Amino acid sequence: MxxxxxxxxxxxxxxxxxxxxxxxxxxxxxxxxxxxxAAWAMQFTPAVSPQPPRGLLLEVEGSLRLLGGIGKILDxxxxxxxxxxxxxxxxxxxxxxxxxxLARGGAERVFAGQRAIREAISPLPVRVLDCDTQxxxxxxxxxxxxxxxxxxxxxxxxxxxxxxxxxxxxxxxxGLLPEAxxxxxxxxxxxxxxxxxxxxxxxxxxxxxxxxLLTQLAGYLAARCAGIQRxxxxxxxxxxxxxxxxxxxxxxxRDAGRLTILVRERLxxxxxxxxxxxxxxxxxxxxxxxxxxxxxxxxRTNDAGDWARLVExxxxxxxxxxxxxxxxxxxxxxxxxxxxxxxxxxxGQAVCSPRPLWLLERPRPLDEVDSKPHTRDGPLxxxxxxxxxxxxxxxGALAARDYFxxxxxxxxxxxIFRARLPLASALDGSGWFLxxxxx
Amino acid sequence: MSALAELLxxxxxxxxxxxxxxxxxxxxxxxxxxxxxxxxxxxxxxxLTEILPEHEGIGELRILGPALASLSAHGRWxxxxxxxxxxxxxxxxxxxIDLARLLLVKTRSPRETLWAIEQALRSNACGAVLAWPxxxxxxxxxRLQLATEGSQALAVLFRPPRAAGEASPAALxxxxxxxxxxxxxxxxxxxxxxxxxxxRLHPATVVHRRRPGSHxxxxxxxxxALPARxxxxxxxxx
Numbered sequence: 001m002x003x004x005x006x007x008x009x010x011x012x013x014x015x016x017x018x019x020x021x022x023x024x025x026x027x028x029x030x031x032x033x034x035x036x037x038a039a040w041a042m043q044f045t046p047a048v049s050p051q052p053p054r055g056l057l058l059e060v061e062g063s064l065r066l067l068g069g070i071g072k073i074l075d076x077x078x079x080x081x082x083x084x085x086x087x088x089x090x091x092x093x094x095x096x097x098x099x100x101x102l103a104r105g106g107a108e109r110v111f112a113g114q115r116a117i118r119e120a121i122s123p124l125p126v127r128v129l130d131c132d133t134q135x136x137x138x139x140x141x142x143x144x145x146x147x148x149x150x151x152x153x154x155x156x157x158x159x160x161x162x163x164x165x166x167x168x169x170x171x172x173x174x175g176l177l178p179e180a181x182x183x184x185x186x187x188x189x190x191x192x193x194x195x196x197x198x199x200x201x202x203x204x205x206x207x208x209x210x211x212x213l214l215t216q217l218a219g220y221l222a223a224r225c226a227g228i229q230r231x232x233x234x235x236x237x238x239x240x241x242x243x244x245x246x247x248x249x250x251x252x253x254r255d256a257g258r259l260t261i262l263v264r265e266r267l268x269x270x271x272x273x274x275x276x277x278x279x280x281x282x283x284x285x286x287x288x289x290x291x292x293x294x295x296x297x298x299x300r301t302n303d304a305g306d307w308a309r310l311v312e313x314x315x316x317x318x319x320x321x322x323x324x325x326x327x328x329x330x331x332x333x334x335x336x337x338x339x340x341x342x343x344x345x346x347x348g349q350a351v352c353s354p355r356p357l358w359l360l361e362r363p364r365p366l367d368e369v370d371s372k373p374h375t376r377d378g379p380l381x382x383x384x385x386x387x388x389x390x391x392x393x394x395x396g397a398l399a400a401r402d403y404f405x406x407x408x409x410x411x412x413x414x415x416i417f418r419a420r421l422p423l424a425s426a427l428d429g430s431g432w433f434l435x436x437x438x439x
Numbered sequence: 440m441s442a443l444a445e446l447l448x449x450x451x452x453x454x455x456x457x458x459x460x461x462x463x464x465x466x467x468x469x470x471x472x473x474x475x476x477x478x479x480x481x482x483x484x485x486x487l488t489e490i491l492p493e494h495e496g497i498g499e500l501r502i503l504g505p506a507l508a509s510l511s512a513h514g515r516w517x518x519x520x521x522x523x524x525x526x527x528x529x530x531x532x533x534x535x536i537d538l539a540r541l542l543l544v545k546t547r548s549p550r551e552t553l554w555a556i557e558q559a560l561r562s563n564a565c566g567a568v569l570a571w572p573x574x575x576x577x578x579x580x581x582r583l584q585l586a587t588e589g590s591q592a593l594a595v596l597f598r599p600p601r602a603a604g605e606a607s608p609a610a611l612x613x614x615x616x617x618x619x620x621x622x623x624x625x626x627x628x629x630x631x632x633x634x635x636x637x638x639r640l641h642p643a644t645v646v647h648r649r650r651p652g653s654h655x656x657x658x659x660x661x662x663x664a665l666p667a668r669x670x671x672x673x674x675x676x677x
Contacts, residue, residue, distance in 0.1 A: 306562050306563050306564035307516055307562070307564040307565075309562060309564075310518075310558060310559060310562035310564045310565070311542065313558055313562075314544055314555055314558060314559075317551070317554070317555075318544065318545070318546060318547075318551060318555065322544060322545040322546065322547075323542065323543070323544050323545075324542075324543055325538065325539070325541055325542060325543065326526065326528040326531065326538050326541055326543060327528055327538055328528040328529045328532055328538070329528075334527075337528070337529055338525070338527060338528035338529065339528075340543075343542050344539060344540075344542075345539070346528070346538030346539045346540075346541055347537065347538045347539040354533075355527055355529045355530035355533060356527060356530055357500045357501070357526065357527055357530045357531065357534070358496060358500070358522075358523075358524035358525065358526065358527065359524060359525045359526075359527040359530075360524055360525070361524070361525055407620075408494075410493070410494040410497065410617065411494065411497050411616075411617025411618075411620070412494050412495065412496040412497045412617070413496065413497075414496065436527065437495060437496030437524065438496060438498075438501070439495070439496045439497075439498065439499050439500040439501065
């Protein structure tokens with residue numbers, strides 16, 4: 001654009017385009033990004049070899065049958081890279097070096113067979129070789145523009161003049177020299193970060209960078225045949241402390257779509273303290289998760305899966321503590337005879353005495369007229385009782401009560417108790433209280 | 440004549456004095472007197488039901504008890520969204536409801552309540568969705584009715600008695616009141632002819648306590664069998 005080329009100095013570039021937005025190159029960030037993409041790419045093959053600073057070599061021959069052919073693999077790689085926000089130049093060849101040279105030359109080609117390599121790499125410009133600028137200039141001066149030109153020069157003369165390091169990559173590409181590569185090993189825990197170019201204030205906009213990170217996470221998990229049940233999304237701000245969102249799943253998963261829905265619900269319920277400038281996604285606990293079998297005749301309802309997704313969505317939006325199950329507890333005091341559990345983990349032993357279906361979280365005091373309990377609507381008629389409950393002297397919440405079932409004027413059945421006077425030290429004080437409704 | 444009868448039995452033809460047909464199987468309520476008046480013979484699945492109790496706690500949960508117990512026994516999930524009080528675990532269990540299939544959802548605003556109801560209905564995971572929306576208008580009811588149609592769930596909204604005068608897309612609307620200690624169920628709307636008399640249900644009909652040697656498999660002690668009226672002599676002097 002506007003005559004700015006690789007190698008142009010910053011001053012010249014700024015003079016050509018005054019509105020140029022430039023930043024220094026960050027090799028550490030580039031290496032980290034390459035590592036993340038390598039971890040993601042391990043879902044296609046276990047043999048992933050990074051070619052720093054910006055190359056990645058995948059040995060896919062063993063995966064062709066599993067993943068449905070080279071066309072499908074290339075499509076998946078391109079789509080995934082786009083989702084993660086990277087632009088890609090892909091090439092595929094029988095040797096790693098040939099694929100690398102082709103990709104550097106920007107030629108998207110797929111071919112097989114040793115004999116075709118020479119033909120395929122010949123048109124590539126010599127700059128795709130990693131050699132010093134002086135050698136490139138000399139080559140250009142003697143009229144060598146393409147790799148084909150270089151290959152047609154006498155070998156011994158070229159080696160004497162430019163050194164063996166110019167010929168070695170070509171020999172490796174042609175399969176004449178063996179090539180030893182170091183393969184990438186995925187880290188035991190996942191962590192990826194992203195810098196946002198401008199501070200983002202809207203939670204909805206944050207979903208796009210989050211999706212990039214989630215795509216990486218899904219690839220990382222697929223490569224390890226693993227899933228996660230909990231992950232952390234940290235939103236970094238400039239001046240105020242970071243916002244950390246802990247997101248849990250009901251069952252382990254590695255489905256990017258499912259994770260994205262949870263993040264969307266969570267972001268929608270989050271108020272941002274300040275503009276977000278960076279984002280970090282971390283998953284510490286990686287759980288083994290076998291792949292799902294496809295079904296020949298799809299089941300209309302996948303109850304267990306639907307259920308897990310529902311619980312996740314609800315707790316992502318409403319909060320973990322707003323969604324729970326119930327279980328009884330072995331305890332005499334009614335307000336403590338239940339407990340909240342994780343959804344689906346309820347159950348236990350039932351009690352035999354009559355209990356109301358609705359319990360008031362705090363007993364409501366009732367008026368007393370002529371020693372009889374009254375509500376606002378009138379007196380309560382006692383139907384059954386008393387059931388004496390006296391418990392809890394040991395934990396400071398002493399309850400000394402006589403429980404009755406009563407009928408209100410409107411016909412509703414209520415569960416009331418009278419706090420017993422002789423134990424005035426009891427928490428309730430004295431008098432009548434409404435604690436439940438037999439709805 | 441037989442041709443006419445054949446024609447009249449066509450599912451697309453509904454006669455004003457008959458109960459409407461139902462597309463999805465209904466869930467028996469556990470009250471035979473109520474079942475005969477409901478299209479399909481029970482709580483409609485894949486349609487919205489509204490229950491409008493005259494007062495709180497007169498039996499609006501008891502009337503659903505047998506259906507909920509049977510759903511949870513079949514492994515279906517029950518979602519309770521924004522209940523006004525705490526559903527009491529020991530009592531639910533005594534009513535035969537499997538607590539392992541219960542999901543309690545608390546919300547902070549009417550909007551969250553509606554969102555949660557819709558999610559629960561659309562997820563296709565729940566056997567029953569019980570909800571206590573604070574305020575709800577026609578467009579939202581319509582939206583929920585559409586969400587219900589795609590699911591197989593029993594969808595029940597509990598609404599205040601004043602909502603009886605408002606229009607609603609729900610397939611079934613019941614107003615509950617008490618009458619001499621019984622529960623009087625008035626059908627405000629059903630797919631079928633208008634029913635002008637209330638159905639009286641005795642709380643006792645809900646109680647199927649298992650007696651020794653009895654063959655009743657289900658123990659629906661939703662409303663506890665009350666002992667004879669006892670008021671201890673010393674109560675005034677306590």
